[in-house]
Structure formats: structure tokens, C-alpha cells
Amino acid sequence: MDVETRAQSFETALRRAGVRITRQRAALLRVLAAAEDHPDANQLHTRATEAGAGVSLATVYRTLTALEAQGVIVKLEFEGESARFEPADGLHHDHMIDVETGEVTEFMSERIERLQAEIAAELGFEIVRHRLELYVRRRK
Template sequence: IGLATVYRVLTQFETAELIIRHNFEAGYSVFEMAPDDHHDHMVDVDTNEVIEFIDEEIERRQHMIAEQHGYEIIDHTLVLRVRKKDRA
């Protein structure tokens, strides 16, 4: 299978909402199966490792802030760029 075929199929899966593409500032994309629940990401700036996490308090605060300004959140992405403390 050629690389062009792989990218075409990934695009089709993305359009069908079977997968989600995450574009990170380092110039690369990561695909993951469309999750059943919302989660956010941390990206290790030294290794580019992507760590998923769920924090209900962060989610609650984001919705509260949007509501205080007269908005509702339709969608959002939270990416924390992190570095292990022992590598700083």
C-alpha cells in the first residue's frame, strides 16, 4: 500500500468522524480513534510524547468561563506543553 493511499484513507476516516487528527505546533499530526469521552493532551517538548488526561475541574471551569461571557462551548482543544522536572 502506498503512502498516498494511507493518507487518503485517513482523511476519509476523519471525514466520517471515525478518527480525530490533532495537529501539534512541532509540525506533526497524531491520529486517534474518535473517543467516547472528551480528554485533553500534554505534549512532552523534549520527546514529543503525547499524554492524554481527563480533569473534570478544568472542564467545569472552561464551561463556567464561557457562560460568564455569554457563550457556550461548542468544541475546544487543550494542549499543555510540558517538560519532565528532572530534565529542566
């Protein structure tokens, strides 16, 4: 999904939630829609400020909370890190988090997906949803 379409979907979700779309909030939505990483609230605040939006950190938090409640973004809470966010419109994927740098790498493995389903079935379950986080360190 392109940045403008994603920003528009965020705006639509906020309007559904009864949130007023101010100039600052619209700029924040564009910054969030353009993010190719997994930014936290402070990073989004900094980026929005650098883009010329005089948005407060409190507005960033309120906006993220409303977007999460509407199901258009996902809040990621990795160990020892502040909460990060990503759009909920992508395909299922898992995350590797570098414990030294905090860098997050998305990955998808059909082998892992099959194995998880097999294990759940062997134990008499089916997977409804899951999240896999691998905490990694680059080999020296």
C-alpha cells in the first residue's frame, strides 16, 4: 500500500473513532504511513516535528492509541524496548530483534509456520494467531 493510501486509511479510522483530524495530526499520519521501520512514539514525534508539524508528544500517544484501538496499527512490545508500531495491513510476518542495536528485522518462514501448525495439531489445537520474536545478536 502506498504512503498516501495508508495515511488516508489511518485518517478514516480516526474519524470512525470520533477523533478530529487537525493539520498536526494529518502530518503525523503521513509520517507514520511512510515509516519503513518500527518507530516508537518518540521517534514519530521527532519525525513529525522535523516535517514541520508542531505536534505534541501527548497527541502522538493519543493518536497511536486510537489507531491501535481501530485495528489499523499494531503495537509491538519487545523486551527492554519502548513500544513500537507498524501498520496492520501487511502480510503475517515475524520479527528478529538485535539485542545489541535494537534493530528489528521482519521475516517470514513457511517452514516455521508449518511446524507451528503441526505442533498445535499434535496437541489438539489449531492456531488462531501468533507472534514470534527472536532475540538475536550478529555473529562475530
